[in-house]
Amino acid sequence: xxxxxxxxxxxxxxxxxxxxxxxxxxxxxxxxxxxxxxxxxxxxxxxxxxxxxxxxxxxxxxxxxxxxxxxxxxxxxxxxxxxxxxxxxxxxxxxxxxxxxxxxxxxxxxxxxxxxxxxxxxxxxxxxxxxxxxxxxxxxxxxxxxxxxxxxxxxxxxxxxxxxxxxxxxxxxxxxxxxxxxxxxxxxxxxxxxxxxxxxxxxxxxxxxxxxxxxxxxxxxxxxxxxxxxxxxxxxxxxxxxxxxxxxxxxxxxxxxx
Numbered sequence: 133x134x135x136x137x138x139x140x141x142x143x144x145x146x147x148x149x150x151x152x153x154x155x156x157x158x159x160x161x162x163x164x165x166x167x168x169x170x171x172x173x174x175x176x177x178x179x180x181x182x183x184x185x186x187x188x189x190x191x192x193x194x195x196x197x198x199x200x201x202x203x204x205x206x207x208x209x210x211x212x213x214x215x216x217x218x219x220x221x222x223x224x225x226x227x228x229x230x231x232x233x234x235x236x237x238x239x240x241x242x243x244x245x246x247x248x249x250x251x252x253x254x255x256x257x258x259x260x261x262x263x264x265x266x267x268x269x270x271x272x273x274x275x276x277x278x279x280x281x282x283x284x285x286x287x288x289x290x291x292x293x294x295x296x297x298x299x300x301x302x303x304x305x306x307x308x309x310x311x312x313x314x315x316x317x318x319x320x321x322x323x324x325x326x327x328x329x330x331x332x333x334x335x336x337x338x339x340x341x342x343x344x345x346x347x348x349x350x351x352x353x354x355x356x357x358x359x360x361x362x363x364x365x366x367x368x369x370x371x372x373x374x375x376x377x378x379x380x381x382x383x384x385x386x387x388x389x390x
Contacts (some may be wrong), residue, residue, distance in 0.1 A: 163374045171363075172220070180312035209382075222286075223340070234344060260272060
């Protein structure tokens with residue numbers, strides 16, 4: 133299966149280094165963000181390493197993953213999704229450290245991170261002329277792509293905690309909020325002439341808090357509204373579902389449209 137996932141696409145000159153946006157992409161993306169929440173909490177909370185040491189560990193994993201992702205000549209699903217998982221786990225512990233340990237709060241953290249995401253997208257567009265994922269074909273665009281994703285993954289954890297804890301919507305309520313927003317984006321995609329690039333990034337950002345609250349719902353205690361699964365068990369189940377989804381929905385590189 134791993135050989136299937138890392139197969140090298142042909143005609144790299146016409147393909148991006150990121151996957152085509154399909155239903156399979158979104159399924160695996162949501163699973164990856166959920167895994168990031170349970171995996172990050174497993175290291176920082178269940179193993180008791182704390183937020184800052186866990187952030188350092190996941191940061192190192194991210195640097196190794198991004199090294200191979202940037203160095204790769206084309207799109208490789210295994211390397212790409214490993215890098216995505218690295219950003220989600222790092223984003224989880226980094227968000228928890230800044231909002232809880234430093235004490236800027238969920239709303240403050242979400243606001244700062246949203247501004248960083250928007251600033252990254254604006255600078256990316258100014259420097260390259262496009263933030264469309266099918267244009268991620270060189271190192272410069274790819275660095276912007278991954279910096280934006282890193283900010284968005286961290287934002288998602290803070291935003292999910294804000295709605296579920298600060299606003300007291302709980303995990304199921306927050307799942308409904310973010311799931312409903314994603315449904316609206318899907319309808320805008322199919323029924324309107326709204327920019328597909330804008331809708332992609334809006335959906336990409338919203339899948340992270342959705343995954344965060346799903347992860348919390350799986351592993352938080354029953355008296356907190358969760359299912360009380362162990363974080364390790366939840367992480368292993370989600371990882372298995374990711375592998376199965378990668379097999380059922382083979383990932384291909386996004387083709388350049390212009």
